[in-house]
Amino acid sequence: MRRREHTDVIVVGAGIAGAAAALELAAGDVEFMGIDKADRFGGTARRGGVGCSIAGSPLQLESGLSDGMPRAVDDLMANGNDADRTWARFYYRRAVADVYGWYRQLGVDFDGLLHFEGDSVARWHRPAGGGARVMEMARKKFAERGLEQCWHFGLTVTDLLRDGERICGVRIKTASGQRAKLRARAVILATGGFAGNLDMSRAASPQLRNAARLLAGGNPDSQGNLHTIAARHGACLSSMGNVYTYANGTPDYRDPSGKRGVVVRRVRSCVWVNRSGERFHDEDLHITGLSATGKLMRQDGQTCWIVLPEATLPEVEIFDHYIEPGSDSPAETVARFFSHSPFVSKAESLHGLAGKIGVDARTLEKTIADWNSLLSSGAARDPLTDRDLVGLRPLSDGPWCAIQLFPLVRKTLGGVATDLRCRVLDRSGAPIHGLFAAGELAGMGGGHLAGSRPLEGLMAGGSVFSGRIAGRWAARTLRTSAGRGQAMRERNAASSEMLTRTA
Numbered sequence: 070m071r072r073r074e075h076t077d078v079i080v081v082g083a084g085i086a087g088a089a090a091a092l093e094l095a096a097g098d099v100e101f102m103g104i105d106k107a108d109r110f111g112g113t114a115r116r117g118g119v120g121c122s123i124a125g126s127p128l129q130l131e132s133g134l135s136d137g138m139p140r141a142v143d144d145l146m147a148n149g150n151d152a153d154r155t156w157a158r159f160y161y162r163r164a165v166a167d168v169y170g171w172y173r174q175l176g177v178d179f180d181g182l183l184h185f186e187g188d189s190v191a192r193w194h195r196p197a198g199g200g201a202r203v204m205e206m207a208r209k210k211f212a213e214r215g216l217e218q219c220w221h222f223g224l225t226v227t228d229l230l231r232d233g234e235r236i237c238g239v240r241i242k243t244a245s246g247q248r249a250k251l252r253a254r255a256v257i258l259a260t261g262g263f264a265g266n267l268d269m270s271r272a273a274s275p276q277l278r279n280a281a282r283l284l285a286g287g288n289p290d291s292q293g294n295l296h297t298i299a300a301r302h303g304a305c306l307s308s309m310g311n312v313y314t315y316a317n318g319t320p321d322y323r324d325p326s327g328k329r330g331v332v333v334r335r336v337r338s339c340v341w342v343n344r345s346g347e348r349f350h351d352e353d354l355h356i357t358g359l360s361a362t363g364k365l366m367r368q369d370g371q372t373c374w375i376v377l378p379e380a381t382l383p384e385v386e387i388f389d390h391y392i393e394p395g396s397d398s399p400a401e402t403v404a405r406f407f408s409h410s411p412f413v414s415k416a417e418s419l420h421g422l423a424g425k426i427g428v429d430a431r432t433l434e435k436t437i438a439d440w441n442s443l444l445s446s447g448a449a450r451d452p453l454t455d456r457d458l459v460g461l462r463p464l465s466d467g468p469w470c471a472i473q474l475f476p477l478v479r480k481t482l483g484g485v486a487t488d489l490r491c492r493v494l495d496r497s498g499a500p501i502h503g504l505f506a507a508g509e510l511a512g513m514g515g516g517h518l519a520g521s522r523p524l525e526g527l528m529a530g531g532s533v534f535s536g537r538i539a540g541r542w543a544a545r546t547l548r549t550s551a552g553r554g555q556a557m558r559e560r561n562a563a564s565s566e567m568l569t570r571t572a
């Protein structure tokens with residue numbers, strides 16, 4: 070496809086933030102060129118859940134839930150979280166219109182609400198069909214407007230172009246190594262986080278430096294090179310140490326580097342044990358990176374095992390970035406994964422299992438026996454961890470299975486600082502002309518919308534929101550800037566002529 074070398078706005082990144090920005094540019098009648106180093110549209114969202122944290126939505130109202138901006142911001146700021154309160158208020162005040170509304174405009178319904186750790190009410194809105202459908206519907210919107218050809222793939226941005234103080238384009242490299250310059254009157258960066266880059270994650274987060282083994286569980290394309298490039302051009306980076314790490318990662322046996330991991334989740338009838346064979350955490354709190362990760366990091370070797378009867382393995386869900394949407398049923402994925410992974414051990418007896426995973430057999434047997442007596446006692450909560458025991462089955466029958474877990478980097482929560490118009494700020498707090506940033510690159514908004522203790526759904530929600538803001542303000546800035554005048558006057562003249570003729 071022919072690529073123009075000059076346009077109004079270059080959008081770098083074809084994920085959910087870049088898509089939201091580009092749709093705003095299109096709505097503002099601004100010409101754009103979208104580029105991405107991947108070979109297709111969709112970014113991280115294409116294989117994610119893209120559930121959104123929204124307060125006071127129609128779905129919450131229908132479900133009889135009372136929620137709103139002040140409550141959500143209070144939840145977010147709890148426990149001394151270092152989130153950006155101004156951005157958080159800005160986001161939650163407008164999320165119903167700008168995030169819920171955006172999904173609905175794409176034709177995507179929300180079909181469920183989930184209550185995650187950190188939220189005082191069910192606030193995570195699940196889009197029907199997940200990220201694959203959301204991004205497919207976004208792609209269709211571009212196609213409907215005849216704008217699909219504005220997106221170009223297999224192009225990596227290697228630098229920004231400057232004209233004095235103004236950013237005026239990007240340097241790119243093609244997949245075959247050719248280099249070129251693309252010029253524009255503004256550039257919107259929406260290149261995601263750096264959760265695919267373990268070296269950068271460790272360097273940014275002192276907490277992770279000492280982890281014996283750390284897994285990468287974000288999009289492999291999330292390498293963070295635009296963080297470095299933007300900083301070289303004077304951008305301020307904010308809260309880069311807020312690397313959101315989950316406790317429920319297990320190595321991906323298919324990855325020869327041994328660095329990639331997948332998330333294991335949703336199984337209830339299990340316990341987690343450490344190297345001593347003892348429980349240490351409320352196992353139900355494993356979906357977020359809030360309490361579970363801190364607890365795992367304090368265990369010997371920063372590792373633990375999910376212990377469960379082999380018969381319950383099919384209940385386990387694997388959430389894996391490598392699985393193409395629609396290519397595999399969850400049951401087949403899980404069965405294949407567990408039959409191949411060297412981090413899954415099986416044995417007829419607990420004694421045998423303990424030997425395989427290297428924990429003290431007597432302690433493991435006692436942990437399981439104590440757990441079963443607790444469940445048989447009819448207690449409602451676990452005195453050790455306060456886990457809710459309602460509905461849990463005793464773990465009485467072998468053969469047994471253990472899945473080894475390590476910390477897994479999933480998302481990055483800090484990034485390029487911006488103002489409320491998503492203009493990139495330099496280290497003195499002044500906007501860098503012509504440069505906007507949105508999505509995970511910009512800490513979902515402003516540089517650190519979510520802080521170090523995010524609420525689930527703030528990443529997708531914040532990426533859509535900041536993408537829209539960046540697109541709107543880039544369009545507005547161009548419409549009002551001097552150079553745009555002539556083209557706009559010509560277009561306006563043409564449309565008023567058409568209107569006159571129609572009348």
Ligand SMILES: Cc1cc2nc3c(=O)[nH]c(=O)nc-3n(C[C@H](O)[C@H](O)[C@H](O)COP(=O)(O)OP(=O)(O)OC[C@H]3O[C@@H](n4cnc5c(N)ncnc54)[C@H](O)[C@@H]3O)c2cc1C
Pocket residue numbers: 081082083084085086087104105106107111112113114116117118119120121122224225226227259260261262286287288290291292293294295388389390479480507508509510525526527528529530532
């Ligand atoms: C498995 C998984 C599930 C998730 N589920 C949820 C969820 O349910 N709710 C939630 O809130 N968050 C979720 N997240 C996080 C959320 O999906 C992301 O934060 C969000 O999608 C980021 O969007 P983005 O547009 O900013 O970046 P991305 O979607 O990462 O897009 C960035 C794009 O930029 C491109 N790019 C990068 N560098 C360059 C370069 N130098 N040149 C050209 N192109 C470049 C990349 O190829 C990529 O396509 C999930 C994350 C993962 C990994």
